[in-house]
Amino acid sequence: MMGMKPGPDSIGIIAVSHNCIGVAARACGLVSLEPTKVAEILKDRPSWYRDCRCVDILHVFPTGNGGTIELIYMQTYAPTTLAAPRDFWTLRYTCGLDDGSLVICERSLTQSTGGPSGPNTPGFIRAEVLPSGYLIRPCEGGGSMIHIVDHVDLDAWSVPEVLRPLYESPKIVAQKMTIAALRHIRQIAHESSGEIPYGAGRQPAVLRTFSQRLSRGFNDAVSGFPDDGWSLLTSDGAEDITITVNSSPNKLVGSHISPSPLFSAIGGGILCAKASMLVQDVPPALLVRFLREHRSEWADPGVDAYSAASLRASPYAVPGLRAGGFMGNQVILPLAHTLEHEEFLEVLRLEGHGFSHEEVLLARDMYLLQLCSGVDENASGACAQLVFAPIDESFADDAPLLPSGFRVIPLDTKTDVPSATRTLDLASALEVGSGGALRGSGDSPGGCSTRSVLTIAFQFSFENHLRESVAAMARQYVRAVMASVQRVAMAIAPSRLGSQIQLKHPPGSPEALTLASWIGRSYRAHTGEEIRWSDTEEADSPLKLLWNHSDAILCCSLKPAPMFTFGNNAALDMLETTLVNLQDISLEAILDDEGRKALCAEFSKVMQQGSAYLPGGVCKSSMGRQASYEQAVAWKVVGDDVAGAPHCLAFMFVNWTFL
Numbered sequence: 001m002m003g004m005k006p007g008p009d010s011i012g013i014i015a016v017s018h019n020c021i022g023v024a025a026r027a028c029g030l031v032s033l034e035p036t037k038v039a040e041i042l043k044d045r046p047s048w049y050r051d052c053r054c055v056d057i058l059h060v061f062p063t064g065n066g067g068t069i070e071l072i073y074m075q076t077y078a079p080t081t082l083a084a085p086r087d088f089w090t091l092r093y094t095c096g097l098d099d100g101s102l103v104i105c106e107r108s109l110t111q112s113t114g115g116p117s118g119p120n121t122p123g124f125i126r127a128e129v130l131p132s133g134y135l136i137r138p139c140e141g142g143g144s145m146i147h148i149v150d151h152v153d154l155d156a157w158s159v160p161e162v163l164r165p166l167y168e169s170p171k172i173v174a175q176k177m178t179i180a181a182l183r184h185i186r187q188i189a190h191e192s193s194g195e196i197p198y199g200a201g202r203q204p205a206v207l208r209t210f211s212q213r214l215s216r217g218f219n220d221a222v223s224g225f226p227d228d229g230w231s232l233l234t235s236d237g238a239e240d241i242t243i244t245v246n247s248s249p250n251k252l253v254g255s256h257i258s259p260s261p262l263f264s265a266i267g268g269g270i271l272c273a274k275a276s277m278l279v280q281d282v283p284p285a286l287l288v289r290f291l292r293e294h295r296s297e298w299a300d301p302g303v304d305a306y307s308a309a310s311l312r313a314s315p316y317a318v319p320g321l322r323a324g325g326f327m328g329n330q331v332i333l334p335l336a337h338t339l340e341h342e343e344f345l346e347v348l349r350l351e352g353h354g355f356s357h358e359e360v361l362l363a364r365d366m367y368l369l370q371l372c373s374g375v376d377e378n379a380s381g382a383c384a385q386l387v388f389a390p391i392d393e394s395f396a397d398d399a400p401l402l403p404s405g406f407r408v409i410p411l412d413t414k415t416d417v418p419s420a421t422r423t424l425d426l427a428s429a430l431e432v433g434s435g436g437a438l439r440g441s442g443d444s445p446g447g448c449s450t451r452s453v454l455t456i457a458f459q460f461s462f463e464n465h466l467r468e469s470v471a472a473m474a475r476q477y478v479r480a481v482m483a484s485v486q487r488v489a490m491a492i493a494p495s496r497l498g499s500q501i502q503l504k505h506p507p508g509s510p511e512a513l514t515l516a517s518w519i520g521r522s523y524r525a526h527t528g529e530e531i532r533w534s535d536t537e538e539a540d541s542p543l544k545l546l547w548n549h550s551d552a553i554l555c556c557s558l559k560p561a562p563m564f565t566f567g568n569n570a571a572l573d574m575l576e577t578t579l580v581n582l583q584d585i586s587l588e589a590i591l592d593d594e595g596r597k598a599l600c601a602e603f604s605k606v607m608q609q610g611s612a613y614l615p616g617g618v619c620k621s622s623m624g625r626q627a628s629y630e631q632a633v634a635w636k637v638v639g640d641d642v643a644g645a646p647h648c649l650a651f652m653f654v655n656w657t658f659l
Contacts, residue, residue, distance in 0.1 A: 010513075016170035022130055022153035023167075025174035029182045032143045032189045035102045035136040039094070041185055042104065042134055048184035050215050051076045051176055053223075057061045058118075067095030071109070073119050076127075077219040079166055079383070079409055080276045080455045081242060083159045085223055086127040089118030105133040123226070128153040146185070162278070163453065165411045172409070175382050183340060188338050206397055207336040211345050214371040216527075217403035220389045221272045221457040230272075233471060240277075241478050243471050245462075246270040261536070268464055270402065273474035274457035279483060281493040284384035284408035284452050285375045290492055291406055291485070292372050292386050293576060293623060294346075295330055298484035303477050304350060307390045307402070308366040310461040331624030332370075343373035347395070348388065349624075367391050369401065383409045404458040408484070411451040456481060515555070515566060515637075516543040519650050522637045526610030531652075552629075552653040555637065558646055562587040565648060574656050576621040587651075590619045602634065606649065611635035619653065629653040 017024035031038060046052045052074065061073040070092045078085040092106040108128040109115040130151040137145045156167035166172065191204040222231035229248035247269040278286065290300060329351045337344035348368040369391045374384035387405035458478055462470040520542050523531050531549070546553060552571035556562040564582045572578060577585060588596060595617045602612035614632040621627060631654045639647040 005627065016174050017151070022128070022151055023173045024130070024149070024151035025170055025178040026147075026149050027178045027182060028145065028147045029186075030139070030143060030145055031182075031185045031305075033185060033192070033283075034142070035100065035138050035144045038136050038144050038146060038185055039102045039104060039134070041188060042136075042181060043094075045074070047212070048180055048599060049177060050180070050212075050219070051079070053219070053225075055076050063093075063095065065095055067093060071094050071116065071118070072106075075121070075124060077223045079222075079407070080163065080453050081222060081274050081457075082276045082453070083163055083166070084125045085123040085225075087119075087121055088127055088129055088156060090129050100138045102136040103133065104136075105131070107131045107425040125155055125158050127155055145184065148178050148181060150174075162411070166409060166453070172383070183338065183342070187339050202335075202397070204336065207345055209397075210338075210369060210401075211343065211371050213401050214345075214369065214387045214389060214403045215385075217389065217401055217459075218385075218405055218407070218457060221403065221459050222274060222407070222455055224272065224274075233271075241275045241475050244272045244274070244477060245467070245471075246272070268462050268466075270459055271462050271467065271470050271474055272457055272459045273471075273478040274455070275478055275482060276453055276455045277486075278411075279408065279452045279454045279486070279489050282452070282489045284410055285382070285495075286492060286494075287408055287452075287454075287485075287489055288372065288384035288386050288511065289375050290488055292370070292375075294581070295350075295490075297488055298481050300480070301350075303473070304366055304368075304390075306473075307460065308392075309389070310402075314408075328386065329624070342376060342382075343371065344370070346370050347391070367395070367615055381408060402459045402461065405456075407455045408452045409455075411453055440511060454485065456485070512566070513541070513543045514639075514646075516541075516546040518637050518639050518647060519546060519555070520555070522610070522650070523633075523635055525638070526635045527633070552651075552656050554651045554653075555648045556587045556651070557648055562649065570654075570656070574619070574621060574627050574653065576623040576625065581622065585622060590621070592618050592620065595619060599634070606634050606636060607646075618659070619656075621658075626659045627653075627656050628659055629656040 015026045033041075039525075041047070043439040045055050054075050056073045057070050058073055060193040061069040063069060068422045070090055071089050072088075074088045074090070076086045076088075088107050088108060090108050092104065094102070094104050096102055106129055108115070108130070109118065110128065130153060132149050132151045136150075137147075139145055151175055152173060153168040156164045160165060169630065187208075191208075218226060222245045224232075224242075229246045230244045231246075233243040233245050317403060331351075333347040333349060335345045335347060346369075348370045350366040350368070367390065368388040370386070372386050374382045376382065385405065387403045387409045389401040389403040391399055391401070456478060458474060458481070460470055460474055520531055521592065523529070531545075549567050549568055550570055552574040553568045554564055554571045555566040556564045564585050564587065565583050567575065569577070572582065575582065575585060587599075595614070598614045598617070605612045614634060614635050616628065616630045617632070618626050618628050633652040633654070635650050636646045637648050637650045638644050
């Protein structure tokens with residue numbers, strides 16, 4: 001292909017097209033599976049290509065050399081509510097070579113190529129597969145070397161101009177198809193090795209099925225195909241939110257799913273409220289991580305309770321939305337993650353709460369099965385997604401799932417910002433978790449998409465006599481969520497952080513620089529030692545040394561209920577929080593009973609002698625995850641006050657790690 005250039009990830013060898021017809025990506029990689037197994041996986045496109053709705057093999061013809069020719073009709077989902085889905089009519093040729101290699105070639109059948117004409121489905125736009133395929137070579141000693149070429153023309157001219165980057169970006173094709181195929185094969189190979197521990201007592205294949213069902217259910221909701229039973233509910237004129245209903249939900253979820261009060265015998269169905277909007281100046285990964293870790297910023301507990309109650313045969317009134325209503329704590333329970341941590345499955349437990357006497361009777365912990373993907377800011381063209389569905393305590397393998405969630409897709413190419421400025425700016429302060437995925441080989445840290453399209457879809461079950469009430473609630477709720485997300489996006493956008501958020505000690509400010517000097521000076525005065533900095537750190541600024549230190553260093557106020565006022569990057573990672581939210585966390589909340597006892601026993605020593613060493617133990621992050629540490633050091637931070645009055649207390653958690 002003309003103009004192929006290096007891009008967007010460091011898996012094997014990846015190249016993307018530049019100024020050619022359509023969009024293309026090319027890759028090669030080594031996997032520990034035999035060629036026939038690799039070919040079987042690659043042909044099962046719905047298992048790894050999340051945008052694939054269905055693949056129908058309409059005709060199969062054997063060839064004289066032992067190969068096969070297949071005529072295939074494939075439908076794909078629309079990525080947003082603002083564009084039509086695509087379908088493909090292709091010919092696929094598979095054959096073996098003398099050296100044991102397998103070749104799978106595919107291209108569209110069009111008027112210019114000849115051949116039979118394929119199905120014509122209303123509502124779909126016909127896209128084209130240009131010559132593409134796979135070469136799978138056996139390796140000595142086992143395994144295979146895979147060469148992948150994906151080349152498609154998605155008819156970008158048929159979509160609104162603002163959305164054309166979704167259909168003209170080879171990086172998006174690389175992420176959704178090329179890299180996804182390689183990652184899935186490696187995931188299967190890793191699972192086959194037996195090295196993956198079972199999450200919640202379930203085999204990896206079962207958990208992978210849950211991930212596929214969540215993703216597929218969300219795609220079904222966004223696209224709302226009539227042949228699945230979806231129909232448009234009449235709206236009140238110019239409406240930014242689309243409401244669709246499905247009165248045949250069993251057709252949608254499939255016969256293999258167990259019956260549930262979700263679809264009650266008295267008659268009802270599923271209602272979906274969905275919308276898409278543009279988001280400016282915030283990386284998709286950063287936005288989705290924030291939505292995942294700070295659910296209380298956008299979710300309404302009454303709506304969560306309604307969704308949870310639909311899983312039980314309990315009557316539950318349609319909630320009214322409560323601005324700023326109390327949200328119980330959320331605890332994230334990890335279930336599984338892919339080999340390269342680009343996607344993870346988890347259970348989210350929301351603590352029970354009630355607002356009235358009736359609700360208190362129903363109040364109990366609620367559970368959501370949640371799938372999060374694309375949260376590495378440095379993966380070019382990656383779509384970030386957060387999808388969740390209520391589940392009950394039994395968490396059966398065949399439990400019905402009604403997914404809702406968010407999808408954020410970058411519309412523009414990334415623009416690089418100097419990494420030096422990002423080291424201590426508020427973008428670093430607001431990184432709400434450690435991504436842990438691969439960095440793109442050509443991307444500098446801190447790249448930021450200037451525009452993204454955000455798609456929101458929420459699904460609710462309803463009984464027929466409450467349909468209009470549920471529709472009104474859903475419309476109001478999605479509008480409120482959109483407003484909350486817009487507010488969050490403005491607050492955490494790296495380019496706007498300086499003017500939008502006021503922090504007590506924002507990194508880089510004179511106050512933070514002074515505090516860092518006090519912390520280091522007080523540690524030296526009280527312990528007789530220097531804080532052990534990394535040998536590779538540049539000592540041009542005490543704040544940089546403090547911020548980049550591998551141990552978690554926190555400052556808290558000297559009040560009856562000590563609250564944190566500052567933390568370095570490692571501390572924010574350990575507590576899974578941001579500088580904004582750190583100031584809402586108390587010292588007592590993160591320590592376990594043993595840690596609190598140890599601190600109480602040594603507190604007078606800290607105040608009188610200036611410092612104390614505390615034994616190793618376990619602390620708890622804002623997400624409820626436990627982190628162990630080998631030792632903690634507590635010391636009194638003294639400022640420039642002549643009287644030597646303490647400014648705050650500092651703590652260092654040495655060699656911490658998540659359990």
